[in-house]
Structures are given as C-alpha cells and as structure tokens.
Amino acid sequence: MKRLKLVPMLLMLLLISMLTPAFAQKSEATFKDARAVLQVMATQQKAWNEGNLEGFMAGYWRNDSLVFIGKRGPSYGWEPVMSNYRKSYPDAAAMGKLKFEKLDVRVLSKRNAWVMGRWELTSHDKTQGGWFTLLFEKIRGQWVIVADHTGSDATPAK
Numbered sequence: 001m002k003r004l005k006l007v008p009m010l011l012m013l014l015l016i017s018m019l020t021p022a023f024a025q026k027s028e029a030t031f032k033d034a035r036a037v038l039q040v041m042a043t044q045q046k047a048w049n050e051g052n053l054e055g056f057m058a059g060y061w062r063n064d065s066l067v068f069i070g071k072r073g074p075s076y077g078w079e080p081v082m083s084n085y086r087k088s089y090p091d092a093a094a095m096g097k098l099k100f101e102k103l104d105v106r107v108l109s110k111r112n113a114w115v116m117g118r119w120e121l122t123s124h125d126k127t128q129g130g131w132f133t134l135l136f137e138k139i140r141g142q143w144v145i146v147a148d149h150t151g152s153d154a155t156p157a158k
Contacts, residue, residue: 048098114134134148135148
C-alpha cells in the first residue's frame with residue numbers, strides 16, 4: 001500500500017524537475033529583455049542630457065505607426081513626433097536635464113514590453129515632471145517604443 005502512495009509523489013517530482021528548466025529559461029529571457037528595454041531608456045536619457053535629440057529619438061520606432069500622446073493629443077509617425085520635439089526644444093539649453101525614475105518594466109511577451117515611470121526635466125530655474133507609459137516592441141531584434149503616453153504634473157515642481 002505504501003508503494004502505491006509513493007508513485008504519484010514520484011511522478012509529481014519528475015514533472016516538476018522537467019518543467020523547472022523551462023521556467024528558468026523563460027525568467028532568464030524575461031530578465032534579459034527587461035534589461036534591454038531599460039538600456040534603451042538609459043541611452044535616451046544620456047542622449048537627451050547631451051543635447052542630442054536625434055539620439056533620444058533613436059529609441060522610438062521610425063515608422064508612421066508610432067503614436068505619441070501628450071498634452072496636445074495624439075501625434076502619429078516618427079517625423080511628426082521629432083518635429084514636435086524640435087519645436088519645443090530647439091537647442092541643448094532648452095532641453096535641460098532629463099531623469100527617468102520609478103520605472104516599472106513588464107515584459108508581456110517575446111515581442112512586447114510595457115513601462116510605467118516618472119520623468120523629471122530640469123532647465124534653467126524650473127523643474128517639471130510627470131508620468132508616462134510606454135509600449136515597446138521588439139522589431140528586427142531591437143526594442144523600440146511604438147506608443148508613448150506622457151503626461152505632466154498639474155503644477156511644475158520647484
């Protein structure tokens with residue numbers, strides 16, 4: 001009788017030992033993808049702080065289907081988004097210093113990731129900030145932002 005009780009337990013242990021490598025590989029891949037997404041954002045932050053708007057925009061999908069939602073509503077396409085940034089930030093002094101913080105990265109699949117966080121921009125004597133959500137897609141092996149919804153705090157911080 002004891003032998004019969006042992007069989008299901010051994011089968012369960014065998015099943016767990018077979019599945020563990022699959023879960024480990026998935027979590028390792030997820031961790032690697034999350035790091036890659038964060039690297040895109042770190043590269044963007046560095047480019048912005050160097051006054052390099054083109055370098056900052058390299059993190060976005062260079063496609064007409066890119067969508068950016070800001071205070072003026074949605075803008076579609078890489079060129080219109082770039083044009084809006086150029087109008088708002090014509091030079092490095094106007095760009096100020098950007099900081100991303102409180103980042104929450106969620107890898108949704110092998111091709112999609114979602115990021116929520118805060119941005120803070122300091123220029124001259126003022127600091128402003130707000131929250132954002134980004135949808136990343138892995139296109140041709142590269143993680144790029146395909147949708148950006150960025151909002152501003154109601155009152156700029158001092």
